[in-house]
Amino acid sequence: MQYYQMTGFMQQDAAVAASDGIALPDPAEAALFLDFDGSLVEIAARPQDVVVDPRVPNLLSRAMDRLDGRVGLVSGRSIEALEHFLPGFRGHMIGTHGAEFRVDMEWSQVQDFDLDTVARLQRLVGDFGALRPEFLVEPKPSGVVLHYRQAEELGGVALKFMEALACAADGFKLQPALMAYELKPDCVGKDVALKRLLARPDLMDTVPIYAGDDLTDEPALDLVQGRGGAAIKVGAAETVANHRLGGPDDLLDLLEDWLA
Template identity: 40%
Template structure:
């Protein structure tokens, strides 16, 4: 599906069809608002319980799919016990497989990222299977970060560059959110249902396009180009849309 930059003119998504849909949700910028630091996100107190109730109404067909480490997702969404995919599909809870083994050079890669962040005054986010450099505090550093991570990816071919919102991440080669959706959709709770994916940034576009191409639909949260046919302005709007399905 062709992408366009008229996201704000796209309609809000239809109501969730509990007997028909499988719902996949990104975390940062989607379920919760983006924070200045990855560890500073604010979790609405009722969010884990709402996700649990919605998952039960969907007969288990709900999963969180994020670039975050699985340990972070489990920490922030404590109380929600359903499937969760972290590190862009490289680690998961409730799926067998996939779980990627950490590439042999993970420690060396993370040391390089941490050293660069420290010497250059950038924010480094360590992940279970990689790491990210954030330049949200100073967007003028984007080119510098992109050049450094490109050179690092050349040196560490087991990792791939993953552009994100005001950040660049290195993740294991061969994993992606659309790949995670394809695998999730084969599980009994998800099989035969219409895929519905909500996401907010460039890392979500393959999954949004996958949902659109597989008889489902995508929901773009916030501004920007997207393959999704539907749009919601803010995470709070997505949470309200999810809560409406719980209320019936």
């Protein structure tokens, strides 16, 4: 068993639902929130290598029109990275798992974590990653990620190292992800950020829709489902979501049909 399976990405025996089996709320009452990697785009070997299908910006533009701007991206990537891949998107953005916000095109950052600790963790993980060319280190505004997609057999080594750092860094925790381990502040989470966004007057009475593929999306999926919304798991890993799709193409098909 690979380490990404041991940390929550075991493929399930249950059949992945077809997009025509999911009923979404009326766009006039809905708010749409989407993860990026693994949900809107296929995951690549390196974060910078993802390819954005032309359907994605077209879909987001149509959603912004139909939902009167009640559309947001919720990602582990920084807002700067999201803006690089989707430069025309004018909706809300939650970046770095909620450490960053772009609301009404205004950027802000959660400051409830120690930036000096972030810098030290990035330096330590960078030095560790340099020992093996198969590792990929991804610094983020509030933490750092160690990817081992190109060296699955080293997943256990990566886990032990990142666990040790998390134990030593007060106020920070280890977040398993798809063939990666991330160190991030305890106060940061996609669900925490989404709850804050949904408290806005223009969103608080909407029916939320959330689609995500990662372990980091599970708390947000649970939040949306608890509010009577539609929670969509992209992929076949374990989930709390009440709906499931096979991959990004299925999600795009579903949303295009919904907005037609």
